[in-house]
Amino acid sequence: MRKNLIASVAFLLASGTAVLADGASDGKVKIGILNDQSGVYADFGGKSSVEAAQMAVEDFGGKVLDSPIEIVDADHQNKPDIASNIARQWYDTEQVDAIMELTTSSVALAVQAIGKEKKKIDIVTGAATTDLTGKACSPYGFHWAYDTHALAVGTGGALVKQGGDSWFFLTADYAFGYSLEQQTSDFVKANGGNVIGSVRHPLASQDFSSFLLQAQSSGAKVVGLANAGLDTSNAIKQAAEFGITQGGQRLAALLFTLADVHGLGLEAAQGLTLTEGYYWNRDDESRAFGKKFFDRTGKMPNMIHAGTYSAVLQYLKAIQKAGTDDTDAVAKQLHEMPVDDVFGRGGTVGPNGRMIHDMYLLQVKKPDESKEAWDYFDVLATIPGKDAYIDPAKSGCDLVK
Known part of the structure; x- marks a missing residue:
């Protein structure tokens, strides 16, 4: 009887384990x-x-x-x-x-x-x-x-084709900024452009004046903002104070989203070219x-x-x-x-x-072009996923055979 009892308990435990393995492990x-x-x-x-x-x-x-x-x-x-x-x-x-x-x-x-x-x-x-x-x-x-490659293909590619063939970068001083600058630089150079220089700024900078003066004096046609969030918004606001766009240079917000445009306002953001993977009003x-x-x-x-x-x-x-x-x-x-x-x-x-999907090249509308709240973008182009992202075989990932 004892042997049978032990065998029965063992069977039930094994069965229970099998049930757990086929569901949520901890309920x-x-x-x-x-x-x-x-x-x-x-x-x-x-x-x-x-x-x-x-x-x-x-x-x-x-x-x-x-x-x-x-x-x-x-x-x-x-x-x-x-x-x-x-x-x-x-x-x-x-x-x-x-x-x-x-x-x-x-x-x-x-x-x-x-x-x-x-x-x-x-x-x-x-x-x-x-x-x-x-x-x-x-x-x-x-x-x-x-990812940074998709942003470089979208925004960087559009501006080079429009004549923006010389660049100076304001880059956030951490992994994201380096990657975005490098990816965009590679794309600019591959399309016949050149990178004149770059400067790195700390995350959550309040004062971009010295960085913007370097960008202005470089004479580059495009000032690439390889940053995001409030850093990008603050850089754009302060660039206006220095008359950078009025002097003929263009600002490229390499990672700028709908939320950032809303915070900055159409008056300041109008005309910016950017890339997103989704637009609510599409x-x-x-x-x-x-x-x-x-x-x-x-x-x-x-x-x-x-x-x-x-x-x-x-x-x-x-x-x-x-x-x-x-x-x-x-x-x-x-x-x-x-x-x-x-x-x-x-x-x-x-x-x-890497999840491969289409990206969208967008341009910020002028205030009088916006038909309703949050109607901020014109969709300039759809970038197929195969063009937006690095071929996995060329990604450097050791999991790819």
Whole structure:
């Protein structure tokens, strides 16, 4: 009888383990949104990205594999050490299954390295460096909304074709800025242009006067702003005070989103050329999503918000299809499944984790051309995903055979 009892218990334990393996491992699926919620990129992503993630959960139905879905969030303050501590705590003690958004490239690289170590999925929508799917790629790391190469192809390519063949860069002094400057410089040179010089500024600079004077005295036709958020807005405002555009130079906002234009205002931003992966006023489907988002946040979504919605939704679809939240099984589905939602229409995921989708070259309207609130852009061109992103085979990722 004792032997039979032991055998029965062993069978039940084995059966129980099998059931758990085919569902959510701890009875729930927990997603962390880790980004800047109080600093220079707070409008860029911030709490609105958390709301976008929650929208995706609700649109999916609130459960996956009959298990509840929970969104948690935190502010990493644009500091890799703070982000790393949060990520480790989430993974080690709070049963977080995946981390997403990850504004700031240095933060995203740090958290992706932790995810690789701990076999946890991260999907980056807020950071831009191509290293995430290049030399720092991970079998569990995915890059969703945009990257520096796509921005360089879009904005940089448009201005070179329009005669902007000499450039001077104002560059944010961290990984994102370096990558954006390098990618754009390569593209400018490949198309017959040249880079006269560059200067680096600290993150969250208040005074751009010395940097702008160097750009002005360079005589470059285009001043490339390889920064983002309030840094870009402040640089544009102060450039107007120095009469840079009045003197014949053009400003290229290499990472500038709808939220930034709204904060700056059409009067100051009019005529700027920029690249985004999403525009709320492009068609009926994007307008419907934009209205839902606006009703919850009081603002229209940019590509970071819409990209976060898409990333969360695709992650949940991958769990559903895999029949488990096991990291390897879900990562396999994320690599194989097509992406088809309001953001990533016809998207595919490369072996390096790069989600390849169309980007849009946009120009900021003049104030009298805007027909309604948040109607800020004319769509100049659609950039096919195959042109916007680096071929995975040339990305430098050691996962690509």
